Amino acid sequence: MRPDAYAITIILLAATVESGTILLFPIIGEILTERSGILNLGIEGMMIIGALVGFATAFITGQIYWAFFMGMLAGGLASLIHAFISITLRGNQVVSGLALSIFGLGVTNFYGQEFVNLQLAHTVPQVIIPGLSQIPFFGSILFKQDYMVYLSYILVIITWFILFKTKTGIQLRAVGQNAQAADAMGVNVYKVRYFWTFFGGLMAGAGGAYLTLNCAPFWLDGITAGRGWVAIALVIFARWNPPYALIGAYLFGAINALQFQLQSMGTTIPSALLSMQPYFLTFILIIVATLLVKAKHIGVPKELGIPYAREEK
């Protein structure tokens, strides 16, 4: 490979990871939320709330990490609306989730007015990990990133570990697979569902904040551009297993990065057509996933979307 082609590849792949991280957070969150039996279609809304809160905090205080945390927290708080409706009130989860998405877009549209077209002075700083970043090729892609990206790596491992190796994971999976049995065995179904729905909200908020703090450090209405919906689709692609979320998120990130690269190189392909590619890819991934998940009952949490009440028949 010629040196400049090599360099471009590295830059592209590093951008892939960054762009993929925006999705990786919410996908992981939604995987665990859905594992508990709650379908939260409000990711788009929680992400954009996280994006605005993160951006505004950074803009006002200049504290990037503090801003990330606030964005995350905002997503978490937003998810509690959905948790209350679907767990406590046993409402329709599809309707509640859609409402949350619409709410998120509306609310940020309103409160974001004064930030439109403003830019952040600083984005998330790069943190090079000594040692690991020296690994040829991969080192420059994976370990010359920032703390949020490293956090996402750790989350993939931790959530996988929790799901399959711990007591907490068994409870989570049991609640999503057979809430009645879990209840009969003394697991507090409501508590588990609240907790993991909140966790999903935190993650969606994190994804949104990472978007405005790093990848697109300015504010625009609807800046998440449907990424929340893509995340929901990629949960299916990941078959509710965190490590597979990496593949989906980074594939999406790669297309995104490539599209930006092509645009900046001045291609003749219309930009609208290019921007469509990631969403087109989502469709293909879903089809692939659906074909893969042929032994269907093994993947989908059986209680997904079904409210639980102890004395109901």
Added chain:
Amino acid sequence: MGEIVLQAKNISKHFPGVLANDHINFDLRKGEIHTLLGENGAGKTTLMNILDGIYYPDEGEIYLNGKKVDIRSPFEATKNGIGMIHQHFMLVDTLTVLENVVLGLESQGFYLDKKNISEKIAEISKNYNLDINPYAKIWQLSVGEQQRVEIIKTLFRGVKILIMDEPTAVLTPQEADSLFKILRRMIKEDKSIIFISHKLDEVMKISDRITVLRKGKLVGTVDKKEINQKELAKMMVGREVLFRLDRNPIRRKGEVLKIEDLETHNDKGIKILKGVNFSIHGGEIFGLAGVSGNGQKELAEVIVGLRRAIAGKVYIKGEEVTNLCPKAITKEGTNYIPPDRLKVGLVPNLSTVENAILRRYDREPISRGIFLNYEEAAKYTRELIKQFNIMVPRENVPVKFLSGGNLQKLILAREIREEPALLIAVHPSRGLDVGATEFIRKKLLEERDQGVAILLISEDLEELLMISDRIGVIYEGEIVGMVDIDSANINEIGLMMAGVHKNPLLKGEENVKV
């Protein structure tokens, strides 16, 4: 016998429209097997769910070893040494045996020490003869094995009081016997067992004392030694019970259904029928026995067109109907009483009238072009209601509010009125009270006398022996035995159901004397 360990006083529990428990008193002694006997809907499960903390009583108190307790959840029940094995197992089928055993246990650390846990499970297995692989996923296990997992779960938690809700309903007679051995072993170790059943013979076999419930009320508690089966039946039903149905001699007609080397997949994509062969003649009831999950359900679905056959053929009156759509198969004269009344048999939120006309809404006189003739539909429904003695509050009430017996009568009426050549009935009397059960069985016999070929799929051996003319046994997707009713023997059938005995002489017709 030991002292009283558990006492329930004046327990009452309402559900919308029913008083499921009406001031029930019940006590349990140390080291006894105390049976709770009653028909379906008598309130047995409700009472036990209250002891297990799943339901909270409207009224009444529970005492453990003389101390009043307030059990608010299954978790607290476990802490008090009470464990319950539900009729529908409380197992998470995508988790392993080991994971199910530790689910909900406080004593486990955050990280699961699987090696340590599996050693403990192995010890319990050895002690009680409960052979199981701790790393198997629940969905891979047979029903009998799943029950063992449930027992291990309670032993692992060290329960002193074990409640088993109709544990033998899903077992072969032999499996039931080995369960009884396990239960006897447990009471030797001073555990106490509440055993729920409505099968009188096994109640007489296993119990020390028996408490009878009827329609939510306590009928009484008796010592096993002081009562016989007939008196028990009377206590349970409130009247004399017929143990036999009169049956006319068989008048076999031409062949109606013929199945050749039939194979199909189940929902998990695993081959569940592995070359099934048999045929049924007009005027006979062919009973198919087997433990659930051996392919019965799938067999019925393939015949009526709800599931694709991957190999083999189905003929009705000589015409091949394999993999035709359900409507075409119905046209050939096949009607179906599915195992699940409210999921497959009826549309829960539609009214009695709308459900009654599901087979003929598209035909004159109920159909009038693109319109429905509601008058005709109601007239037809009233006919069915009268003829089959169906109790409906009002014709326009959603059927989900009818009782099980009336739902089943409605389905039976709708299907029989189509004058089928072949009627497939899957668990037609499951969950019904004695009256409705008798009614359904009599109707099936009437249809048989009219010359209809009937495939009766049931897990209730008594039912099969009572009304079938021939009995086939299905095991792991194959017919492993076929006997004429006159030579049928319950033990032999039980062994075939467990896959122990095979009757190699099978290929369709050998056993049929026309």
